[in-house]
């Protein structure tokens with residue numbers, strides 16, 4: 001399996017996704033500030049991977065603390081969490097993971113646990129989140145595979161694969177699971193301007209697994225749909241609002257509208273940690289604005305005239321009405337999403353075990 005990130009005795013090791021597909025190199029973050037930089041600079045990216053990276057950042061920061069009193073450690077934990085939370089605003093998994101680590105810390109600190117034991121427990125918690133993430137991806141695959149065509153072409157946007165998670169992937173995990181179950185699937189990967197997650201990352205990891213992949217420019221999907229060449233669409237998510245509206249990489253909304261116009265099913269695959277019950281609708285999801293140079297420059301070369309105004313929102317929100325189903329690790333959500341989401345959280349609380357095959 002592709003090693004997206006890994007806890008090591010001397011830090012957290014990240015596959016440098018800014019260098020793929022041409023170079024497979026690693027960046028070792030040896031303190032929590034470096035983990036924050038790795039997330040902000042998109043050396044690691046993708047909602048679930050960002051979440052687990054932040055959890056490991058908290059574990060690393062606490063484990064390196066020189067604090068000798070719980071009061072001093074409390075203050076450090078707050079700073080560590082705030083630093084990691086300030087990296088990227090849209091993927092809710094980041095905030096979910098930091099909160100889970102803070103909750104764990106607070107429970108141990110309140111119970112009077114000695115500091116060395118707190119440190120060990122936080123490292124264990126982050127490693128457990130890593131394992132849970134892979135298990136959730138596998139379970140999404142098991143639930144979602146039957147939705148994909150037995151034979152056909154599936155379009156995906158951005159990278160919601162092993163590289164965006166701790167392994168296996170959400171949307172690409174469903175594709176992997178379908179292929180493992182004998183489906184004959186060709187993948188169309190939108191290039192995903194401006195950061196090219198589709199062209200660089202999705203194509204790289206699917207070809208790594210021998211899954212046939214064709215890279216499309218972002219403006220080709222409509223024409224291919226009209227010709228009947230796309231049979232399903234599956235994407236990941238950065239944050240799903242309580243009503244099912246879904247923020248994902250910029251361009252996802254256009255693909256969803258096109259899919260509906262052409263009668264093609266449009267699926268979202270995401271773990272429950274991506275669903276934000278505190279956010280009512282897609283309009284309430286904060287959308288990250290990234291640097292203009294991602295748009296103006298390609299491989300260091302300027303592509304636009306000086307003076308041209310630039311927009312670079314990294315995500316858009318797709319209204320729930322365009323989404324055929326949301327695939328989670330606990331099962332499939334369908335409209336009306338507000339209700340099915342609430343029911344799924346109840347079901348997960350009552351029966352947390354995941355399907356494994």
Ligand SMILES: CSC[C@@H](O)[C@@H](O)C(=O)COP(=O)(O)O
Nearest residue numbers: 045046047158160164236237249
């Ligand atoms: C399983 S990852 C789902 C999403 O995080 C993914 O589709 C996406 O939009 C990633 O954006 P990125 O800006 O590369 O972090």
